[in-house]
Amino acid sequence: MDWVERVLKVRRHSRNGERAPHKPLLLLYALGRFQAEGARPIGFSAAEEDLRRLLREFGPPRATSPGYPFHHLTNDDGLWLVETAGGPGSPGPEVGRLRAEQASGRLHPDLAAALAEQPGLLPQLARALLEAGFAPSLHADICQQVGLDLEDAELPGQVREQVGRRDPAFRIEVLEAYEYSCAFCGYEGWLDGVGVGLDAAHVRWRTYGGPDELGNGLCLCALHHRLFDRGVLGLSPDRTVTVSRKYVGRAGTSRMLVLDLTGRPARAPQTGTPGVERRHIEWHSSQVFRHPARSAVSRRTAR
Template sequence: MERVLRIRQHTRRGERAPHKPLLLLLALARFQQDGGRPIPFSAAEQPLRRLLDEFGPPRSTSPAYPFHHLTNDDAIWVVDTMDGPGSPGPVLGRLRTPGVQGRFHPELAEALTADPSLVAQLARALLEANFEPSLHDDICQEIGLELDGIGLPARTERLLPPRDPAFRLQVLEAYEFCCAFCGYEGWLNGTAVGLDAAHLQWRSYGGPDSMGNGLCLCSLHHRLLDRGVLGMARDHTIAVSRKFVGRTPSAVTQVKDLSGRPVREPQSGLPTPEPDHVDWHTAQVFRSPARAAA
């Protein structure tokens, strides 16, 4: 578990780089489905590209990079060619050569075979360490990964960013249990339903559980924020990605028409979203460019 969570990830100016975790999640799903047979690059290229497009940073990245560079981490990943073990490099043309395939290092493959629950445990740890919770189900559905309700071992918690259990209630109370984007509020037997405390800068990338990094959002707009469909401009207006396509009346009223609207402010005297966290989301998650104001 420690070895997988400590894989080296490319960092430059604080950019988000979940490329290796996405490859590992794809490989874990394949291990769960077929018992760990090697994955030809030709079979991994398109699924990995889609994962990078959907859940990676806004910039375009080649699936060749994680497929090759994960071999540099300790006893995690091996790439074979027709001539034997050894990656031909992070170049698409070379990796597309017949016979190039990736597989888990024998030590890791043996551990996964000996303990079937380890697949789900590693997957949960990778998801927690690299993605907001609203994206976990989407990623698992995309790759066909079954977690079967298996949680993390207690000892793993120390390897992940700590959570503040008070954060959610603090944020919801600050926004008076209303979505800061659409104004939705809902209650069932005295309990707020369909409302979340969203992070602008993700916890997995240094975002704190603080009011200056939080927004009260309905479940729909929280998920769209984390997918980069929605964002927030420095003037505290809502940004809607021009890449979003929605033609039905509900898509127009619930998403497109939000463009340029002011974000609901928290109660007087409480912190508003801080510019650094707004800028992080704009650079690392939001799918630019933004639509013109509705």
């Protein structure tokens, strides 16, 4: 089994469509540290806040501890080792014990040696983790957070086989169904006869079983696509727009472009074409959207 296959096995710990990106995020963080400073151990106390922020921003919308991946990644096929001031082995996932026993983690020596000998391996592993576990609109943000430079990195063949090829017809089908207009804000734009600034967004991510079908698609402008994948925006079962109460925007443009969407009905596709299926809305609500949602009534009353 090669290294790409090993890191792809880590991603499979999700169940029933639930997102479980804790270990992949730790691996991406460790790869970023390796790219910057080599195989130096990563002290838990020094990395704790970085990991907590990664899990908060790119993990599922439920509370989790940075101690969980720091400890449990040691169970995955020679990728990660933990030791304490007392010797090899992890003291467990409890944050207090990891701090008290001065735990540190590092990439397995075999993996570190392979990364040093094969310069192209690190970006391949990172691309594999990103493609297999996160929406494409999040990749650049994650790389920036962990300090990874993946310019010109090729996508490993194993990832294409596992995730599957994107259906090129999906984008056109979605944009045509929504008449090249953002379902949230109504934006439309053209350059030389070609629609610009519009995406075909997957409601349920492809990496978690989301199909390239109209019932799983929304036409969104680039801004609202990114906010949708970050959990700032969502959909209610009756297909009205939800806005996370955790989102803060004080500028007038933030209110106009984001906050004023609260409770607004999402644009429906053309008559005779299916809207977003409820099961995909429910997946996004439980796995991506940052609850609680703002109240449209209270927002308007406060104006």
